[in-house]
Amino acid sequence: MSQNLLEAKDISKNFGGITAVQKVDFNIPERSIVSLIGPNGAGKTTFFNLVTGIYMPSTGQITFDGKPLENLQPHQVTKRGIARTFQNIRLFANMTALENVLVGEHSRLKTGMFGAVLRTSSVKAEEKRARDKAMELLAFVGLAGKEDEFAKNLPYGDQRRLEIARAMGTDPKLLLLDEPTAGMNPNETATLTRLVDRVRHDRGVAILLIEHDMKVVMEISDRVTVLSFGRKIAEGLPEEIKTNSEVIEAYLGKAYAKSVGNEKDKG
């Protein structure tokens, strides 16, 4: 197995008296797709926010690319190579698709105040490279020809894909996707699933996926981790998770889990 890109050890997060994430160990190997699933309120998004620097963990340590992620602001985490999308789309609505991706490239560009005003040849060249890269990313996610559309005028599925293009603009090593197929029809879901797979395959980006659509999770994940009430209750290959009784219990309740277990015994 390849090296771990992200290692979270013994992570907890308390909000007052509530423990949203409790002693979770978690690894993401390079170039892999790891899914994080669990019932609503299991702490998935909190875990995301811990990784991206929006929250600080109460205990434990997260190591990314061999170095600890400590006391970093969200923009510093992004610069280290972790990008994310949001559960409820947070595009820059009144900016064009191209501008959205260019903003994603912000931390990889150098132009400062004086450079922008003087517009030297190196600034022009950087801007040209940034635009070319943004156009290429838009084409990659299937939004070629829509670069001048305002983000908010794009159809829902396109907005989801634009969010991925924007995140890819930050040149990430790890991409965090928070329910990327929420609210999509089966067709759009299938296209997006393929896109996620291509991000890993063509670009070599590791992916941490929060997803409720089990079909998507089982189709593309290398490993699946299950959270319930802030604790990790299972981890393994998709097939293992499918049949794990504790996972079924967490999702569907004890009674159902028992009946499934009984049937299996009979079988």
Place this chain on the structure above:
Amino acid sequence: MAELKTRPAPVPNIPRPAGPFNRANQERTKIVGFTLLALFFIVLPFISKPVLQLFGPTVFGDTASAVNTTLIFILLALGLNIVVGYAGLLDLGYAAFFAIGAYTMGFLTATQSPLYKYFHVNFWVALPISFLAAALFGVLLGAPTLGLKGDYLAIVTLGFGEIVPITFNNLTDVTGGDSGLAGFIQPDLFGFQFTSSTLEAWYLVTLAVVILTIFMVRRLVDSRIGRAWMAMREDEIAASAMGIDLVRTKLLAFGLGASFAGFAGAIYANSLGSANPSSFKFDVSVLVLAMIILGGMGNLWGVIAGAVALAMSDRYVIPFLTEQVRKVADGIKLENKLVDGVLTTEPNVLKDILTNIGSNSRLLVFGAILVIMMALRPEGLFPSGRRKMELHSATSSDLQPFMSVSDDPLNKADDAHSLTYNPSTNEASLRDESDRSKDSKN
């Protein structure tokens, strides 16, 4: 996997109106507009007087000073537009930086300045220092307000806008208090001595600074920095997740916005020869904010148009209107009566009201303009493409399908016909389908 790579996402081939940003076209329009505007402004002081005198010398005073004031307001509007229009930080105390620029110029050049005994510099040196001083205070104000947005930020900046002129007012020993700081040493250039009455010379200096500012703002906005400002305005959380340092970006917006007000204040005060705290009160902040809202927030040319419109109407239209009201009031004859053998004047409420309006209605007319403007055209006179969409997106998207129908050369039917015709065909086809499904059931 190879198969996945080659399958392109379907791109619907719907005819759509030209994109809101046609870059090459926009660039050309802007260059032409810029040149025309610059030419207009260069000849303005030389043609304005004879033209305006056609309307009568009593109404219009010295046009050159009005034009100078307008240019100062353009500078202020351009600076505030960075903070409010691009970065989305509502600043209600912008006049404070105007004051800081003016007093910095005063401290460095005025004979009444407490520093004058020790040192003084000439105008050309003091000008960039005033710019930097205002930028510094912009950052100082920005730093404690970093966590604030919208209404809360507005209140803090409002407070700052009150503190600064009051401080200059009360530090009597240093600033001359409410009588102001006077005795500014005015500059000379190639042997030409500027004075408070060489208005054309001040005009050209201010115009040069305005053009420099437009140049800087345009380039900043169309760069990595401008994109970061706009992203921050749209969504702070997403912006920081995309690698934008919010602290640095906000402080840059505050500092730069303030620095242009510093420019404006320094030139304004030196051209008058004095700085007075009453010129930097809250109404200046509101006036400048009104200019950028009226003109079209976020659009450079709109903001300039707004500044011109309001500064000029403040100087000409409003005095003209109030003059007319006063004439009407003067026309109302009061009746004298003998009461108990004493000749007394009957009170006349209408005359009192009209006299009041006629003498003190600047803000009344001003408020009326803003109310009408916001009700009829909330996006401003010349909105940026973005803001237009923002405020009218519902209507424009409703209209699009109809537009594409009537634009289609193959569709010869006139609009009215196609509008009445299309729904009926749709209904018909729906009915067909439901009939067919009934048939299949049967």
